[in-house]
Amino acid sequence: MASSALISDTESWKDLRAHVEEINKTHLRDLMNNTNRCQSMMVEFDGIVIDYSRQRATLDTLNKLFSLAEAARVKEKIIRMFNGEHINSTENRSVLHVALRAPRDAVINCDGKNVVPEVWHVLDKIRDFSERVRSGAWVGATGKTLKDVVAVGIGGSFLGPLFVHTALQTEAEARECARGRQLRFLANVDPIDVARNITGLNPETTLVVVVSKTFTTAETMLNARTMREWISSALGPQAVAKHMVAVSTNLMLVEQFGIDPNNAFAFWDWVGGRYSVCSAVGVLPLSLQYGFSIVEKFLKGASSVDQHFLSAPFEKNIPVLLGLLSVWNVSFLGYPARAILPYSQALEKLAPHIQQVSMESNGKGVSIDGVPLPYQTGEIDFGEPGTNGQHSFYQLIHQGRVIPCDFIGVVKSQQPIYLKDEVVNNHDELMSNFFAQPDALAYGKTPEQLQKENIPEHLVSHKTFSGNRPSLSILLPSLNAYNIGQLLAIYEHRVAVQGFVWCINSFDQWGVELGKSLATQVRKQLHASRKKGESVEGFNFSTKTLITRYLETSDDVPSDPSTLLPNI
Ligand SMILES: O=P(O)(O)OC[C@H]1O[C@](O)(CO)[C@@H](O)[C@@H]1O
Numbered sequence: 001m002a003s004s005a006l007i008s009d010t011e012s013w014k015d016l017r018a019h020v021e022e023i024n025k026t027h028l029r030d031l032m033n034n035t036n037r038c039q040s041m042m043v044e045f046d047g048i049v050i051d052y053s054r055q056r057a058t059l060d061t062l063n064k065l066f067s068l069a070e071a072a073r074v075k076e077k078i079i080r081m082f083n084g085e086h087i088n089s090t091e092n093r094s095v096l097h098v099a100l101r102a103p104r105d106a107v108i109n110c111d112g113k114n115v116v117p118e119v120w121h122v123l124d125k126i127r128d129f130s131e132r133v134r135s136g137a138w139v140g141a142t143g144k145t146l147k148d149v150v151a152v153g154i155g156g157s158f159l160g161p162l163f164v165h166t167a168l169q170t171e172a173e174a175r176e177c178a179r180g181r182q183l184r185f186l187a188n189v190d191p192i193d194v195a196r197n198i199t200g201l202n203p204e205t206t207l208v209v210v211v212s213k214t215f216t217t218a219e220t221m222l223n224a225r226t227m228r229e230w231i232s233s234a235l236g237p238q239a240v241a242k243h244m245v246a247v248s249t250n251l252m253l254v255e256q257f258g259i260d261p262n263n264a265f266a267f268w269d270w271v272g273g274r275y276s277v278c279s280a281v282g283v284l285p286l287s288l289q290y291g292f293s294i295v296e297k298f299l300k301g302a303s304s305v306d307q308h309f310l311s312a313p314f315e316k317n318i319p320v321l322l323g324l325l326s327v328w329n330v331s332f333l334g335y336p337a338r339a340i341l342p343y344s345q346a347l348e349k350l351a352p353h354i355q356q357v358s359m360e361s362n363g364k365g366v367s368i369d370g371v372p373l374p375y376q377t378g379e380i381d382f383g384e385p386g387t388n389g390q391h392s393f394y395q396l397i398h399q400g401r402v403i404p405c406d407f408i409g410v411v412k413s414q415q416p417i418y419l420k421d422e423v424v425n426n427h428d429e430l431m432s433n434f435f436a437q438p439d440a441l442a443y444g445k446t447p448e449q450l451q452k453e454n455i456p457e458h459l460v461s462h463k464t465f466s467g468n469r470p471s472l473s474i475l476l477p478s479l480n481a482y483n484i485g486q487l488l489a490i491y492e493h494r495v496a497v498q499g500f501v502w503c504i505n506s507f508d509q510w511g512v513e514l515g516k517s518l519a520t521q522v523r524k525q526l527h528a529s530r531k532k533g534e535s536v537e538g539f540n541f542s543t544k545t546l547i548t549r550y551l552e553t554s555d556d557v558p559s560d561p562s563t564l565l566p567n568i
Helices: 011-024 036-038 058-070 074-082 098-099 115-137 158-167 172-177 191-198 218-235 237-243 250-258 280-288 292-311 318-332 351-360 394-399 425-443 446-452 457-463 479-501 508-532 541-553
Strands: 042-045 049-052 149-150 182-185 207-211 245-248 263-266 337-342 380-382 403-411 469-475
Touching: 011 058, 011 318, 011 337, 036 042, 036 218, 042 218, 042 318, 049 318, 049 479, 058 074, 058 318, 058 479, 074 292, 074 479, 098 292, 115 263, 115 280, 115 292, 149 191, 149 218, 149 280, 158 182, 158 280, 158 351, 158 479, 172 292, 182 191, 182 280, 207 237, 207 280, 218 237, 218 245, 218 250, 218 508, 237 245, 245 250, 245 280, 250 263, 250 508, 263 280, 280 292, 292 318, 318 479, 337 351, 351 380, 351 479, 394 425, 403 425, 425 469, 446 457, 469 479, 508 541
Parallel strands: 149 182, 149 207, 207 245, 245 263, 337 380, 337 403, 403 469
Antiparallel strands: 042 049, 049 469
């Protein structure tokens, strides 16, 4: 395919379009009867089992998707990514989050230089710093050990670390290593988030980690200034040096903010914000909480999937298979959404993290060459842990709209409970639902089955389940740091594969800029109105009316604002 041609003009794309008609003739319950097909649709790697037999696809569909991948030059794009080429062309950057978890002796070049030594230089610095904080060798301004950490950051500087932290919290080894310590995340500029995060914390024993790739994000910088005020009003301005550190690519701004550059942990512009959890963005706060050796296992799990993604043939390549099937669901079967349904409470922050990874990456309107696309890209991701979701939105998934689902189950629970009088243990109860839901969606229940059960005629249509609803099942052996790293990398690379097929740039995010710049205009207006009494000008009728109402009815700014920090 020539670089300017659209993927939707290729024979492979047209072939898949035509193939939909054939698939529409078959119900999933019939496809599930073909054992050979189902056997071929199970793939295993490094302890993880993926079963995609409940996708509305045949082996023929898969072959056609492989042809599409060839037409979109997916293999070549994967290699270009690992080779450090500037595949993020609109920002002229490499996309090398895989280098963040590469072994110490690996060689990954970016602009003619092996970046792995500098990655490990920062990792070693994190190991050293986190050990000093955890052991009490590094103490706060009043000589006390820093046992609590508040990580200030938003978007990619928040969601990935929050996901991993939430997943590790109840894992036995990690939990032991975190004993007596707390890790909190301050993301929202909403003062309520500040209040909630500092409640119960003592500035004397708190370390604030400001995490921002750019060190310019308005919300993060205001929260960082608020936390600086919290520290210095309690302990004096000199305490900032002991109580605040930073993670950023912009060390000059870190220094201007007043954080000693020696206490800054670098990363690089070849790490996208939403792909940064394996950089100091995640590794520093997580190492402070759990110790570096736990986090190193997480990096190893991600690295294992990176190697698989780079080298496994497409027929066995988990991120490639999942990415292609997502394209099939979105672009050909016309399902715009995807539900991420982990049957593990520890994975409750997986969906919010993948929302950003997927939707900020693939929600684009033009091709990588800037050509408006005649097809939709990206998908609407949402999710909740099972079984909670079953009692919330599953009604719609079973009898309303068709939403392809990712079911994620774990063989060994982090916290098994066995009650002596129960028939099954708690984890078996959870997993019974994990195994049942995909079949309920695939098979459904016919009016004939209901009639055999003597369901009253007037209820038959209400109790009918059409079935034929696609899902895939991901079974992890357990949920330790290593497996969490594997899961993260599977989703990251799957998103990349989708973007490679759709021929978009999955690594920029221009769509977040317009709202930010309009907020700057409003911010200036609020300032001018409050300080100089200027009337609201330069907005449309609606916005002007709402801002005026806000200014007229909100509380006055107090004369000594800093005394109003939430009181702990
Ligand atoms: O780490 P930073 O530079 O503060 O950016 C935070 C987030 O803001 C965005 O740029 C846009 O929301 C994300 O891509 C990024 O993860």
